[in-house]
Amino acid sequence: MKKYIKILILRIGIFVFMMPISLTLIAQQTRPVGVDSVVVTFSRAPSQVNVLKAPLKYNKAFAISFQEDDAMSPIFNDVYPAFEGKNNNHGMFYTNGCGTNISFKMSSAIVIFANNGQDQLNPIDPWHAKNILNWDQLKTLYQSHWGIENHGLFGRPDTSSLNLIDYAIYRTESYARKKLSDSILFKTFVIPNGVTSFIGELRRKRYHGVIDVGTGPQWIGYMSNNGFNVLSDTINWLKLVKLSRAFTYSGFIPVADSLYSESKRGIHMWYLSGMHALPNNFLGDLNQIYLTYGQPGLDNILIAPDDEILDYLAVKQATRIHTILIGNKLKITFSGNIPTDRLYYALTLNIRSNQSISGIKVYGTDKYSSSGIGKDTALVNLSWKGREYISARVMADSMATLAIAHTVSSESQWDALVAMDYVQMMPDSPQKTALTRKLCDLDQSGWVLPYDPGFCASFHFQNDTTICAGDCITLRGPKGMASYTWKSSLTNTRIGILDSLSVSPQQSTKYFLTEVDKVGNVSKDSVQINVKAVPEIKLHPADTTLLIGGMVSFDAGAGFSNYYWTTGDTTRVVDIFYNDYPNGTDTIRVIGLTGFCVSVGSAVIHFGKPSGIVEFSNSDIRIFPNPNHGVFSISWPALSDKLLFNFTDALGRVIVKKQIRSGATGINISIPWLLPGLYFVQLKSGSRIWINKIIIR
Template structure:
């Protein structure tokens, strides 16, 4: 193998201070804490036999199924995240609120959501709130918190280095490849505060292989998929058995993008025949456990769209994922472990490297479990244990585990048998995910302004170690105004093109999509927490058109709303009043209105009047000033009119970029 020299400076003590922000976030004592954990089993009588076996797969599942989503595309976040975890699924043909999620069980009655791996190129990650092609940073962070895995997929998806236009000097090419890997690693760590030592080469480019193998051997990378050197210690073959892959350095596992792509999916039971065939074959093999690894790219495409290789229309993706649940998940045989490649590999290594010491005192058996030989930077250390004794189990207790569950009389084999699931996050992962989880919760609260999200964010921030990171998050919480029991609706006025229009749960009143003329209407406004309010808003006195000359800049940390919403607006007719009518308001509630009005050089000010109360804002070059009218009581029949007009003597135009409506109790 080609020998490559790398200049990578690794400081071992740095692990204790790296994170989303600078600062120490776990102690040396915590870092060196014991890896010994205990399971204490009590029987109704002293047993003479207690057999303890590690299940081959977590939750004692028959087979593992891993699914990859390439390139960090925004549709993957808007479809797979809520489809797997539950929430509002957004795809090109529409959206599905309150999707229930997709699950298998842990064998003890608890539902576990599906998960997937996102292979990410950080150079393509968006900064704005409404990305069109690739995810933004919040989406990446939230995906990690929701137990999706992230993999380094190179900085800019650069591949085919031998093609025309690339430097033909192998030494220069190797440095370019090294940059693609290390720059993406650095940016992932800066964004997430988490080391991502797993790598998947873009387009399976074999020129990455010697570089990635060298980085594995130096300890910089841990898992590398799609290495193109079959038969050697790094793997890469069509083998679908975990026994083969668990012996390979850096795994090297092949991902199948052909079995499920849109032109092969029939949306019939035949789509699952290959799984059933593989399961039947595995049962004929001695001590072989099936591990299926599939993947795709786009999953949000509409029915009329044609897909390219390795992508799916939304309905095809929904069909195969729901089929996994109904056939092999909680509503089927429940024999599938739907987990990411690194989660499966990590569990296999826990089985291999952990040790169990069994001791007995009368009717109590203690299992002392040592994980000290397992990689401390795995996201989780876990085992599923199968207990077979000759007296009945009456109680099971745990020491040192974050997550545990058990089922006595497992598989109806009697009360002397049990399945025990145990897991904990190693110190580093526990620390960084605590910080990241708190950050995601605060960023979500800043968007929704809901009491529920405040109740989620505050304890996560309070639990952080004292320091600048915790204090900065607390200051952000303190700046959010939350009205208990209220729902908040946000309406974006302006253009209906990419980069100007925000998606659900924002409500977009757009020039072409909805219109600026009398009768243009949005129905059943959505709240920031995806509640359908039943409230309608309609234009009863026309605007002239949209406008899009805004003096603010994308990424401004002082901005009150997303740039896509602030940058465009509706413009009133010169010297005339435009009117919006709200209907289906709750007459037992009060309503607060906040508006953002801005245009960079036309006119002077914008006047807004609701039920006789008037506010005026200087809109010229306005970047931060909001105007509000509070505690408005709807008129009879649940109606309110909002009048917008310009002020001044020349170019008397008014502008409305954003309207935020808060419904609250009196």
């Protein structure tokens, strides 16, 4: 069984300029390749077989990625329908090498907030401009697997402190997850306005790529008009790579021609191009590239988002291939430690041999395609799910903990705002309520940006519940508020001013709590307490006297699902025999249950004897042995009257009855067939009576 290492949230205190700054770092984890094996069957046993990882996904010869910065809308209004074949466009496609068309795609590098903090992607916000995408359009792009990239939170980013850099990186992801999809993941950062101070934090946060117009040799593709060779052994695709892009508005066809020429020499290039406004000739040039290098032409171009290409190159680098050829069957297996923080998990294999291929089977994933049956070369595209997902609940708890840990209120706001996004994504639960309250309890006096309107204006302090009539329940509101006002549906007057209220309603009642926090925000909630009526137990008969040898039946009445008597019985009716309680007074009790509600009843039993009867003294009569096995003797002093002997079981049934002559001083009893249990001996002579227990083993 494969053992997967869970994502670990680490909280690390880093000192920069002697100032402690809390960061949440997600430790990169790995898991095995998500495919067990590929088995290739040949028509005959081959003498030569070669299996290679394709340099680019789908074994394409070269790749181009386009980014439109600042969430500009032409990517959706013009490019998306042209590439995808919508609005009467024919579409622009390449194939996966196995007959399936895949549309050209590009990326939108988004900036979420205007410089005044307003969401500029919200179409009803007054700061939303028509040339800017809205969240619904971005959602369509994301669901169609177009790229969505982090371009900084604000148009003019403030990088004056590490807290603000962290905030720009984290808030873009938390806010986009809230607005677009909980599954979105930002791992490529398009540098805004040449502000490279983000790079150090991006590396610590395990970003995969940074894109900018490179300004030095540390940028891959710097000073190149044709991108860079993806097979370069100087590039480690498993680390943060700094990718240099062109920022041109023309010449796309010559670039594609040049990339193709390089591929014919075995050099597989990747070219990145950014833009703000869409060039007038862009779609015309791309259509010509499509006809030449796309599905209608050579079908050797890959036009895809940066993340898709970066992830392929990283997975390819981390994967090792192993082959075993036995007869006419080739088994391909895989090893390697694959990072769990990628969006795309894919690998393309090129298979060459000197015999024709008759079959290809893939084990361990159902996401694959292949071609080459009947030929001596084959293409196999593999993909699988490999991402380790960090839930909104985990992120909310982690970021809230960081916010609370700050000792300066102005520093807590950045982590708190990120935590707010994740809390808002959580389903209603006690944990969501607790995290909301913790965040809203923070001192916000020094904050530059507030929480979203309404985030701290509502709370849920308790679920509606049901109690039994006569029970008491304590209602509890959130602690730490400036004031509390409790009211009920039965009265409009205030019935409580503390954070809790104990009530014992006699009928179903709704209780209302209004609270005011320390900065004046008013919150309200209510809870319905339903009261369940419980039947009353009135034992019949009531208090009674039970004479020697007698029996009485007590009835607890109907209306209960369960009965529990002090006698150990669990029925509605219980029988009490005098022989069970031969002397004195006792109280019998019963508990009746209906659902979770309880009712109790009781009655007093007086165990009496007829007038004129005098009991023997216990010292006058002896039973030996006791306990016994049914053979025992009884002795008593000589009497002038005849003696009546009764031996009964616990239910009062007579087993032995004898009349003994006057003057006798004892009797021997032998009944060894008796079942073990409790029995009673009764001796009666004139007005004198004696009863005692005997144990048969």
